[in-house]
Amino acid sequence: MISKLSSLFKPASEKNSESDWATYYKQQTTQCADAELRRFYSSGLPDADTPLSQLEFVALDFETTGLNVRRDRIVSIGLVPFTLSRIRPAAGDYWLVDPSVSLSKASVTIHHITDSEVANAPALDTVLPELLQALAGRIVVVHYRQIERNFLDAAVMALRGEHCLFPLIDTMAIEARWARQGMLANMKRTLGLREDSIRLADSRQRYGLPDYSSHHAKVDAMATAELFQAQVARHYNEDTRLSDLWL
Amino acid sequence: MEAEVREIREHLGRYPPFDRLSEQLLDKVASSVEISYFRAGSLILSYKQSIDSLYYIRSGAVEVYRHNNELYNRLGEGDIFGHLGLLHNHHVRYPASAIEDTLIYLIPDAVFQQLCDEDENFADFVELSGSRLKTTVEQSHRENDMMVTRVRSLIGRLPVTIEESATVEQAAQLMTEQHVSAILLLAAANENNSLAFSDNEGLHWRITGILTDQDFRVRVLAQGGSAQTALSEIKQGELISVQSDKTVYEAMLAMLRNNVQHLPVMHRRRPVGIVQLADIVRYETHNSLYLVSNIFHQSNVKGLVRLMPEVRAAFIRLVDEGATSQMTGSALSTIGRSLTRRLLELAHDELGPPPVPYCLMVNGSMARDDQSITTDQDNALVLSDDFDPQQHDAYFAELASRMSDGLAACGYPYCTGGIMATNPKWRQPLSVWKNYFEEWITRPDPERLLHSSIFFDLDAAYGEESYVEVLQDLIVTRASQNKRFLGALARNALGRTPPLGFFRTFVMEKDGKHKNSINLKRRGTAPMVDVIRVHALAAGSRAQNSFERLDDIDRSAMLPAGQVDKLRYALEFIAMVRIRHQAYNLRIEKEADNNIDPENVSDSERHNLKDAFQVLSNAQKYLRFHYPMPD
Numbered sequence: 001m002i003s004k005l006s007s008l009f010k011p012a013s014e015k016n017s018e019s020d021w022a023t024y025y026k027q028q029t030t031q032c033a034d035a036e037l038r039r040f041y042s043s044g045l046p047d048a049d050t051p052l053s054q055l056e057f058v059a060l061d062f063e064t065t066g067l068n069v070r071r072d073r074i075v076s077i078g079l080v081p082f083t084l085s086r087i088r089p090a091a092g093d094y095w096l097v098d099p100s101v102s103l104s105k106a107s108v109t110i111h112h113i114t115d116s117e118v119a120n121a122p123a124l125d126t127v128l129p130e131l132l133q134a135l136a137g138r139i140v141v142v143h144y145r146q147i148e149r150n151f152l153d154a155a156v157m158a159l160r161g162e163h164c165l166f167p168l169i170d171t172m173a174i175e176a177r178w179a180r181q182g183m184l185a186n187m188k189r190t191l192g193l194r195e196d197s198i199r200l201a202d203s204r205q206r207y208g209l210p211d212y213s214s215h216h217a218k219v220d221a222m223a224t225a226e227l228f229q230a231q232v233a234r235h236y237n238e239d240t241r242l243s244d245l246w247l
Numbered sequence: 248m249e250a251e252v253r254e255i256r257e258h259l260g261r262y263p264p265f266d267r268l269s270e271q272l273l274d275k276v277a278s279s280v281e282i283s284y285f286r287a288g289s290l291i292l293s294y295k296q297s298i299d300s301l302y303y304i305r306s307g308a309v310e311v312y313r314h315n316n317e318l319y320n321r322l323g324e325g326d327i328f329g330h331l332g333l334l335h336n337h338h339v340r341y342p343a344s345a346i347e348d349t350l351i352y353l354i355p356d357a358v359f360q361q362l363c364d365e366d367e368n369f370a371d372f373v374e375l376s377g378s379r380l381k382t383t384v385e386q387s388h389r390e391n392d393m394m395v396t397r398v399r400s401l402i403g404r405l406p407v408t409i410e411e412s413a414t415v416e417q418a419a420q421l422m423t424e425q426h427v428s429a430i431l432l433l434a435a436a437n438e439n440n441s442l443a444f445s446d447n448e449g450l451h452w453r454i455t456g457i458l459t460d461q462d463f464r465v466r467v468l469a470q471g472g473s474a475q476t477a478l479s480e481i482k483q484g485e486l487i488s489v490q491s492d493k494t495v496y497e498a499m500l501a502m503l504r505n506n507v508q509h510l511p512v513m514h515r516r517r518p519v520g521i522v523q524l525a526d527i528v529r530y531e532t533h534n535s536l537y538l539v540s541n542i543f544h545q546s547n548v549k550g551l552v553r554l555m556p557e558v559r560a561a562f563i564r565l566v567d568e569g570a571t572s573q574m575t576g577s578a579l580s581t582i583g584r585s586l587t588r589r590l591l592e593l594a595h596d597e598l599g600p601p602p603v604p605y606c607l608m609v610n611g612s613m614a615r616d617d618q619s620i621t622t623d624q625d626n627a628l629v630l631s632d633d634f635d636p637q638q639h640d641a642y643f644a645e646l647a648s649r650m651s652d653g654l655a656a657c658g659y660p661y662c663t664g665g666i667m668a669t670n671p672k673w674r675q676p677l678s679v680w681k682n683y684f685e686e687w688i689t690r691p692d693p694e695r696l697l698h699s700s701i702f703f704d705l706d707a708a709y710g711e712e713s714y715v716e717v718l719q720d721l722i723v724t725r726a727s728q729n730k731r732f733l734g735a736l737a738r739n740a741l742g743r744t745p746p747l748g749f750f751r752t753f754v755m756e757k758d759g760k761h762k763n764s765i766n767l768k769r770r771g772t773a774p775m776v777d778v779i780r781v782h783a784l785a786a787g788s789r790a791q792n793s794f795e796r797l798d799d800i801d802r803s804a805m806l807p808a809g810q811v812d813k814l815r816y817a818l819e820f821i822a823m824v825r826i827r828h829q830a831y832n833l834r835i836e837k838e839a840d841n842n843i844d845p846e847n848v849s850d851s852e853r854h855n856l857k858d859a860f861q862v863l864s865n866a867q868k869y870l871r872f873h874y875p876m877p878d
Contacts, residue, residue: 080251086353087282089251208348209284210258210306216250226284226350233286233348 043136053238059225073099078217094218096121145170167246262325264372285345300353302329307349330373398498399491402520416474432456444517456482503581566830572822576617590653603631606714614706627673629714634676691735726784737874740777745860764842771821817862
């Protein structure tokens with residue numbers, strides 16, 4: 001997946017290349033055939049060296065029918081806007097979308113969304129304009145970017161024939177950086193001990209964040225926003241630059 | 248409702264004051280919440296910064312300070328702060344810092360104001376710090392009829408009265424005509440007599456006694472007395488009565504204490520009725536009254552011991568029926584006093600009458616009327632000054648050991664500190680006792696006072712009550728003047744601290760079989776009682792009961808406004824948790840103890856407990872500052 005993206009477009013590689021994101025946005029603003037995507041790109045990006053305290057973020061989470069981006073589809077989308085000082089669930093949004101494929105048993109047991117519930121849900125195509133509007137001009141924060149980045153890009157490619165890529169902050173990547181590096185982690189590895197889990201719930205525990213009972217895209221988006229605030233409070237500060245964290 | 252709102256709502260709804268909001272208001276709050284994370288050690292609110300939200304702790308721990316940086320409160324999950332700022336010009340009054348990693352739910356000011364407007368309980372809660380405690384305690388009072396129902400509401404009719412110069416026969420005829428079982432005796436009185444009241448015809452009378460059906464049997468017929476005996480000859484000594492505006496509970500206590508079944512009810516000096524045991528039993532279904540009369544019917548120690556399961560059952564019923572700690576404490580003290588008294592009576596039956604008059608003095612919880620179900624015996628003998636050790640002490644030593652052994656058999660363990668009449672040091676004539684108290688007060692020494700402070704809760708349980716009253720008078724006149732004595736007493740009152748740790752968590756017992764629990768007596772009620780005793784003695788109060796002492800302290804206006812109420816609620820709350828815990832112990836057939844595991848109490852009870860311990864902690868700080876030990 002990554003190789004495919006990077007062959008298409010360099011900035012999506014895991015290298016942190018701020019100038020490339022700006023270039024990509026500029027290019028999309030003029031070249032993109034889809035009006036809604038053009039509008040999204042034309043709302044622009046904050047400067048790569050903007051301090052975190054001055055940014056508007058939006059936590060984003062998808063529930064999907066599975067992990068395979070070619071076969072599986074998005075079934076629900078949750079988003080919660082926030083800043084370093086406030087998370088605003090009420091200003092967020094949540095959509096069930098019709099994946100147009102039957103929901104596998106496994107995915108139903110994870111997110112409790114059933115065929116009948118999505119039967120009346122709108123198609124992703126209908127929801128897309130609202131989704132793009134909610135993301136425009138904000139820095140998107142996710143936990144495990146491979147899901148949100150790849151599924152959205154694939155879906156938009158299928159629907160509109162265009163890429164939909166933007167810089168992301170990945171709280172799982174941040175967690176991997178801090179929880180899986182350093183002397184202690186190395187010692188654990190050497191001793192053959194299990195590494196610390198960097199799943200959302202386990203990561204949250206390390207910051208004294210409470211458990212949430214539901215597996216739900218908006219709850220997970222809220223949980224991701226909280227985790228990001230906690231990570232910044234512990235490992236970074238409000239003057240940390242965007243370019244240090246985006247991918 | 249969306250899932251994240253449900254998550255928020257579910258948490259809010261478990262904690263006061265949100266737990267009592269209507270569904271609709273709770274939805275409103277939950278859907279308005281914003282969230283913010285604070286790392287341990289970071290400042291959440293700084294003094295005078297503007298504030299636009301109520302702060303609710305979703306997880307973590309927070310310390311709140313006065314603006315002189317003195318610690319004001321430690322808060323945990325489910326607690327709120329910032330409300331004082333919202334109520335006062337939207338500027339922070341008490342700065343706050345996270346002492347653990349903390350997740351805060353922010354409730355916007357507009358929603359906060361709406362809650363204050365639309366929910367009285369919420370408004371009460373946030374209006375005063377400490378109000379949480381108040382709400383809980385008052386609610387449990389309200390739930391208890393006996394505490395609020397006035398005794399006058401039990402009166403069915405005006406009392407039947409007769410002049411005490413009339414005969415037994417005349418009284419019996421009148422009572423039969425009127426279908427009553429008790430009659431009040433009158434004597435003509437001078438209009439200026441402080442006890443006099445006037446009847447419809449303008450004549451002045453005073454009440455001199457009460458006679459019941461039972462008295463005719465016991466005091467006349469059984470003695471071979473004549474129907475022509477004058478009533479004044481068979482009446483009992485002192486008349487016990489109750490004012491009409493007292494509560495049913497207080498009337499019950501008066502009956503229990505005095506072992507009487509009929510009580511004249513007075514409006515000032517005028518009798519307005521007679522309340523009977525049966526009237527109160529309608530309100531009070533448990534049997535502590537019968538228990539007391541049962542105690543007096545036992546003819547040996549074995550019989551008394553057999554009553555003890557009933558005492559425990561009565562205690563459990565009292566707690567189940569929502570009795571306050573004060574009620575329960577009084578009932579148990581009354582039972583304890585009755586047992587003590589009966590044991591002395593039984594001893595007299597065998598040993599003969601005492602060679603010189605004496606008073607059995609009780610100390611500690613029995614004197615304070617706040618006994619629990621597990622309590623040591625603390626007592627002493629105050630003997631007449633005619634006491635001659637050579638001649639008389641053998642009698643009193645035997646009397647004391649019979650009483651003490653009897654109490655031990657009934658489940659009141661011997662006092663480990665030896666505060667018992669069996670100890671020759673505490674079996675002394677009144678003059679020696681006066682010297683003891685003089686010495687304690689005028690040459691105070693914290694070491695020595697530690698062991699004698701228990702004597703500063705003292706009451707007569709049997710015999711010449713005036714002896715103990717003399718000692719009480721002595722304390723009242725000397726103690727309040729003596730700064731050094733109060734300082735020493737205050738220092739001792741600081742020895743046992745409430746179980747609050749630096750991290751707002753409970754500090755558990757570290758070892759022994761009660762590891763990881765909190766001793767509610769040692770860490771709660773006992774130090775609270777100590778603190779109250781210091782203030783009470785400083786205020787010149789004669790009361791022994793902590794709540795009555797607080798009333799006196801309140802009247803003396805020696806503490807800042809609101810302090811007395813806080814102490815009262817905190818004491819009541821800790822004591823209530825303690826007696827509920829003990830009732831629970833007994834119900835599951837465990838030995839009742841004072842040790843609770845905080846994990847086993849409900850969330851809101853745990854929060855209230857922390858509040859209550861905080862009140863104690865603040866009260867101790869106040870004591871340290873205001874009663875310094877002079878050099």
